[in-house]
Amino acid sequence: MDETRIAVFGAAGRMGRTIIRIVSEADGAVLVSALESASSLSLGEDAGSHAGLKRAGVTIGSDIASALSRADAVIDFSAPTASAMLSEAAAKAGCAHVIGTTGFTADHEDRIAKSATETAIVKSGNMSLGVNLLAGLVEQAARALPANLFDIEVLEMHHKHKVDAPSGTALLLGEAAAKGREIELAGNSVRVRDGQTGPRETGTIGFATLRGGSVVGEHSVIFAGEGERIELSHQAGDREIFARGAVAAAIWTKGRAPGLYSMRDVLGLAS
Numbered sequence: 001m002d003e004t005r006i007a008v009f010g011a012a013g014r015m016g017r018t019i020i021r022i023v024s025e026a027d028g029a030v031l032v033s034a035l036e037s038a039s040s041l042s043l044g045e046d047a048g049s050h051a052g053l054k055r056a057g058v059t060i061g062s063d064i065a066s067a068l069s070r071a072d073a074v075i076d077f078s079a080p081t082a083s084a085m086l087s088e089a090a091a092k093a094g095c096a097h098v099i100g101t102t103g104f105t106a107d108h109e110d111r112i113a114k115s116a117t118e119t120a121i122v123k124s125g126n127m128s129l130g131v132n133l134l135a136g137l138v139e140q141a142a143r144a145l146p147a148n149l150f151d152i153e154v155l156e157m158h159h160k161h162k163v164d165a166p167s168g169t170a171l172l173l174g175e176a177a178a179k180g181r182e183i184e185l186a187g188n189s190v191r192v193r194d195g196q197t198g199p200r201e202t203g204t205i206g207f208a209t210l211r212g213g214s215v216v217g218e219h220s221v222i223f224a225g226e227g228e229r230i231e232l233s234h235q236a237g238d239r240e241i242f243a244r245g246a247v248a249a250a251i252w253t254k255g256r257a258p259g260l261y262s263m264r265d266v267l268g269l270a271s
């Protein structure tokens, strides 16, 4: 089968550099373009050298239309407004879009969903196999443990540079718990607690956010009952796990019909 031609958006970032390394090691994928914002100091550098590898022969640029015209799929770990804009450019170019970015508003989500009527988009708050498996287990546990007996809390910790909260993964796990409970997450989540909060409201799903140091990503879903507690957890030790998932998703999109897909679709875990 032909190699999937990959463009990387946010190429100079923590995830962008990791993606470039994983593409260089992958069978079935080849790096054809690397994109950064028009003001990036990395413009003009070789994408491989910038990622600490040997030269890739791909220069980091900011011309999106030209970069997408050479690619089958663009892998994007950047920022919410940039990703929503890129989904529209990818739809126009007929290029698949793999979105790892987190922290979207409802308006961003609507724009991405509209773009997905014209091209294949894979979007997930976490691209790792482990977290996507965990989401299925959380849904199952939430279905089995009654809301009047078990409270659900989602706890996450990330490095000090992370700019959005709760994390995309925490929200993905919260959605899985809400699905298991057959409730809407939006109307039943508690994102912040401070001061005289009163007792915990039965049936809500709570979120707690920790930030510090170099933590790659740690998540726990806690089912707290009277006299017993179940915790389902995932620890990411290396950004490679997200990058491998994103590259697999990009390869998976080849020949795929337009639509908004999740990593659970890519991994064959969707029920």
Ligand SMILES: NC(=O)C1=CN([C@@H]2O[C@H](COP(=O)(O)OP(=O)(O)OC[C@H]3O[C@@H](n4cnc5c(N)ncnc54)[C@H](OP(=O)(O)O)[C@@H]3O)[C@@H](O)[C@H]2O)C=CC1
Pocket: 009, 010, 011, 012, 013, 014, 015, 016, 035, 036, 037, 038, 039, 040, 041, 077, 078, 079, 080, 082, 099, 100, 101, 102, 103, 124, 125, 126, 127, 128, 164, 168, 242
């Ligand atoms: N789904 C998943 O599995 C994972 C998701 N993430 C998410 O991915 C995103 C990026 O994370 P991370 O790599 O740590 O962050 P970084 O800040 O290290 O990288 C983001 C990169 O995107 C670039 N960028 C921002 N705006 C644009 C634009 N308009 N055009 C082109 N490039 C742009 C930034 O450039 P500049 O600095 O010049 O603005 C930067 O180089 C976050 O939302 C994070 O939560 C992270 C890990 C895993």
Ligand SMILES: O=C(O)C1=N[C@H](C(=O)O)C[C@H](O)C1
Pocket: 102, 125, 126, 158, 162, 166, 167, 168, 169, 170, 216, 217, 218, 236
């Ligand atoms: O910003 C990060 O680093 C990460 N972001 C994703 C998230 O918001 O959950 C995935 C991973 O946990 C790392």
